[in-house]
Amino acid sequence: MRRWLAAVSITMAGVLGLAGCGGGGGGQASRSAAPSSGGKQQVEVFSWWTGPGEADGLQAMKKIFEDKNPNYTFFDAAVAGGSGDKAKALLQSKLQANTPPDTFQGHAGAELQGYIKAGNLEDLTFLYDELKLKDVFPAQLVEQISVEGKIYSVPVNIHRSNVLWFNPQVLKDAGIAGAPKTIEEFVADLEKVKAKGKIPISIGSEWTATHLLENVLLGSLGTDAYNALFKPGADWSGPQMTKALENYAKIMSYAGDPQDDWQPAAKQVADGEAAFNIMGDWAYGYFHNPPDGGLGKTSKTDFDWAPAPGTEGTYMWLSDSFTLPKGAKNRDGAVAWLKVAASKEGQDAFNPKKGSIPARKDADQSLYTDYLADALKDWSGNKLAGSIQHGVSVSQPWLASINEAVGLFIGSKDVKGLQQALADAAKANAQ
Secondary structure (H helix, E strand, O other), rough: OHHHHHHHHHHHHHHHHHHOOOHHHHHHHOOOOOOOHHHHHEEEEEEOOOOHHHHHHHHHHHHHHHHHHOOOOEEOOOOOOOHHHHHHHHHHHHHOOOOOOEEEEEEEOOOHHHHHHOOEEOOOOOHHHHHHHHHHOOHHHHOEEEEEOEEEEEEEEEEEOOOEEOOOOHHHHHHOOOOOOOOOHHHHHHHHHHHOOOOOOOOHHHHEEEEEEEHHHHHHHHHHHHHHOOOOOOOOOHHHHHHHHHHHHHOOOOOOOOOHHHHHHHHHHHHHEEEEEEEEHHHHHHHHHOOOOOOOOOEEEEEEEEEEEOOOOEEEOOEEEOOOOOOOOHHHHHHHHHHHHHHHHHHHHHHHHHEEEEEOOOOOOOHHHOOHHHHHHHHHHHHEEOOOOOOOOOHHHHHHHHHHHHHHHHHOOOOHHHHHHOOOHHHHHHH
């Protein structure tokens, strides 16, 4: 468990150090785009999509972009690390040094609004008007990426955060008939798996512990109480929260050794080493895609899915989007990329590989089968809750405080201390 504490300390130090780099005062001067080989201009696309499934989806959009724009070449500036914590720290240093990428990935919601309020992004309302995007994107999504009526990013997808992935054979061997529907059933099933000598629940790097926390909070508190946590004056100190955090501590006590990131933790489930993993639906692309871009596993045999315990009927959502930074060295190339990201063709090429559903309402539904068909159906009919770890519900400073509190809890197992730290973070950051 010291590994977790060390990782958190290193991550926080890195974020603080990078945030202090640069200092690009003055205006956002326009800089000419550097030509690449053959006289083509590079378009620097900054993301954290490097793993199987997500990288394949990005490459599918790259091909469309370069086919449609022969004068541009795609420069992949992706930074490895699930959830983008490392990428966002590096991005902050680039923005402060006034050397932004041409476009960067950002989660819709509170995370993105931090960049907007800091004046880092251009208003993209002109692009929405030109492409009539308000007609094809859900109104609630457009609202999340707008400030004072202006729109600042192009959403590529909708992801679901509250998915319980499990190995059917491991459950069967443990005498478990199906996926647990409640937190209490989940804890009982974890004990049954432990008795059989398998890993009850796999876990990845430090951010996946916060991902698990948001799922346990939703499953313990219910949708309305969970959503209320992010409103001014929310009570993070009450007995309901105490019970939710006790549930979290109990579930974490069944976790296997932390893996380097979410992919190896998910692989433990697919390989039959672990019974359960709670992860977003990007895991589907990793499980399902052929071995050159995933694990090549078979749905319902090697892996299966259900809403995270206690969350059935609620879609905990997040959305990846791309932006136009002020001072982008190849602004025209960035706009060309945004047009592909916004297009039906681009989203239908990207999302089936990524394991997400399109942000557009007019996508080709025949492409979204198996898990993705379930996701499309639930997105249109479920209650909605915003992800903590993935930028919808909390700002980046607030998330940093939550991640620090979770990291300290991993070492201390102190529920009271965790609750106090979370309450302090909410008081300092809720607006």
